[in-house]
Amino acid sequence: MTRQTMFVTLAAVLGAAQLACGGAAVPHQEMATAQAGVRAAEVGGAAEHPQAELRLKHANEKIAAAEALIKDGDNETATLRLREAEADAELALSIAQQEQAKKEAEQALKRIKVLMQEARS
Amino acid sequence: MKALTWGTRSRLACVAVVALGTLAGCGKEALPPQALVSARQAYQDAAASPAAELAPAKLDTAKQALTQAENAWQEDPKAKEAETLTLAYIAERRALTAQALGEAAKARQDRVKLDEEYMELQEKRANMTAEELERVRERLAITSQKAAQSEAELEKERAARAEAEKKLSAAVASLAEMASVKEEARGMVITLNGAVLFTTGKYELLPIAKSKLDEVAKALQEQGFKKIVIEGHTDSRGNAADNDKLSERRATSVKDHLVSQGLDASKIQAVGLGASRPVATNDTPEGRANNRRVELIVTN
Numbered sequence: 001m002t003r004q005t006m007f008v009t010l011a012a013v014l015g016a017a018q019l020a021c022g023g024a025a026v027p028h029q030e031m032a033t034a035q036a037g038v039r040a041a042e043v044g045g046a047a048e049h050p051q052a053e054l055r056l057k058h059a060n061e062k063i064a065a066a067e068a069l070i071k072d073g074d075n076e077t078a079t080l081r082l083r084e085a086e087a088d089a090e091l092a093l094s095i096a097q098q099e100q101a102k103k104e105a106e107q108a109l110k111r112i113k114v115l116m117q118e119a120r121s
Numbered sequence: 122m123k124a125l126t127w128g129t130r131s132r133l134a135c136v137a138v139v140a141l142g143t144l145a146g147c148g149k150e151a152l153p154p155q156a157l158v159s160a161r162q163a164y165q166d167a168a169a170s171p172a173a174e175l176a177p178a179k180l181d182t183a184k185q186a187l188t189q190a191e192n193a194w195q196e197d198p199k200a201k202e203a204e205t206l207t208l209a210y211i212a213e214r215r216a217l218t219a220q221a222l223g224e225a226a227k228a229r230q231d232r233v234k235l236d237e238e239y240m241e242l243q244e245k246r247a248n249m250t251a252e253e254l255e256r257v258r259e260r261l262a263i264t265s266q267k268a269a270q271s272e273a274e275l276e277k278e279r280a281a282r283a284e285a286e287k288k289l290s291a292a293v294a295s296l297a298e299m300a301s302v303k304e305e306a307r308g309m310v311i312t313l314n315g316a317v318l319f320t321t322g323k324y325e326l327l328p329i330a331k332s333k334l335d336e337v338a339k340a341l342q343e344q345g346f347k348k349i350v351i352e353g354h355t356d357s358r359g360n361a362a363d364n365d366k367l368s369e370r371r372a373t374s375v376k377d378h379l380v381s382q383g384l385d386a387s388k389i390q391a392v393g394l395g396a397s398r399p400v401a402t403n404d405t406p407e408g409r410a411n412n413r414r415v416e417l418i419v420t421n
Contacts, residue, residue: 055214080207087214094221101228108235109264115242116258 024075027066030082034063037089046092049099055092059085156209157194160187163216172223175230179222183215235264255284284343300333308420311337315354315371315413324370326378334375338382341419349389351376352416356409357396369393375415 038059046052062085069078164187167173172180190208193201242257262277300313318330326334341349353368353375372391380386401408 077203080203084207084210084214087211087218091214091218091221094218094225098221098225098228101225101232105228105232105235108232108239109261112235112239112242112261115239116261 024079026070026075027079027082030079030086031063031066031070034059034066034082034085034089037086037093038063041089041092041096044093044096045100046096049096052092052095052099055088055095059088059092062088156206156213157190160190160209160212160216163213163220167216167220167223170220170223171227172219174223175226176219176223179215179219183212183219186212186215231264258284305418308418311417311419313375313415313417314410315415316410318375318415319371322367324367324374326374331378334378335382337417338379338384341379342383344421346388346419346421348420349379349384350418351379351389351391352398352418353391353393354398354400354412354414354416355396356412357399357403358409361395365393365395367393368395371415375417 038056041052041056041059046056062081066078066081066085069075069081164183167180167183186208190205190212193208194205198205238257238260258280259277262280300311300317303310303312313330317333318326320327351372353370353372355364355368357364369392372393376386376389376391379389396403396412399408399412400414401411403409403412
């Protein structure tokens with residue numbers, strides 16, 4: 001497993017070096033999309049729900065990794081990281097929405113329970 | 122089945138690469154299927170979730186992402202490794218996204234229903250009948266079960282019991298105008314005024330008596346009982362044999378009606394006692410009216 005991981009890392013590094021020579025363009029569009037996704041997740045309350053926060057963290061890490069890669073001239077790998085970041089950000093937002101909806105449903109249920117209790121007494 | 126096929130492919134590819142002398146190729150290829158397997162699993166889970174019905178567009182997006190990942194890997198496992206991994210990574214997250222959005226939609230639906238129920242409940246609260254209360258409580262118990270099963274079960278049982286008690290007292294209260302209820306040594310005695318139940322000399326139940334008895338039957342059914350003795354009584358006018366016969370027929374009418382409402386006939390006994398047990402004087406019209414009665418003695 002360790003050997004495998006090491007190998008993959010090595011392969012990725014070599015691959016990155018190779019791709020860097022290809023001279024792909026700086027992924028401005030992907031960067032903007034990923035960043036917009038992160039902002040949407042933040043506005044959508046992702047930071048308030050642990051599972052959403054985790055995905056948001058992944059997205060931010062991927063963006064940071066992409067920035068470093070762009071600096072090194074590996075635009076192709078940076079593009080991949082940014083696409084992953086966008087998927088993470090979207091997931092973060094969805095989870096936040098799910099949690100929020102669940103919370104609201106629970107509150108609605110609670111409200112009825114209180115009313116029932118009042119009706120009973 | 123599908124995963125097995127992929128595995129086989131992967132192994133075959135490995136063998137081929139090893140034969141060419143590049144051990145490195147194997148490690149490279151073993152990983153994409155793993156990432157793909159996660160993505161496939163995530164998609165399957167999402168497809169089986171409320172997303173299928175409530176977030177079909179997102180689910181379709183997830184499917185497309187998965188297809189892209191599968192294609193990239195299938196096309197050229199070795200050269201496209203980095204892209205395949207990314208596509209699989211994205212596919213898995215798209216599937217999880219679809220699932221989360223499906224669950225969110227489901228929760229919103231629940232919430233709308235609960236809100237409607239709340240409004241309805243508030244409206245009806247003042248004049249809610251015991252039956253409606255029970256219905257709502259049942260639905261409530263079902264919803265609670267999803268949220269907290271064990272807690273909900275306890276609550277449901279408690280609610281059902283409270284409800285049964287409430288219904289019984291409500292039925293008894295509505296009976297008050299035509300009946301009285303007393304706790305006596307022989308059991309709970311429900312005394313029904315003969316004038317409300319029957320017309321003079323007849324033993325068919327009046328419609329109003331039937332509807333009241335329905336409520337009693339329902340309450341008894343829920344509360345549970347060991348035995349019910351139904352006693353028919355008359356005043357002292359007329360001859361004793363006729364009175365005995367009439368009082369027995371009347372008691373039987375009440376029994377038959379309770380049985381028709383689902384009570385266990387084997388636990389109910391109907392007897393006619395004629396004028397033998399007056400509860401008031403037979404010398405005044407008022408006293409005689411009180412003596413004309415049917416008594417239900419309920420033992421638990």
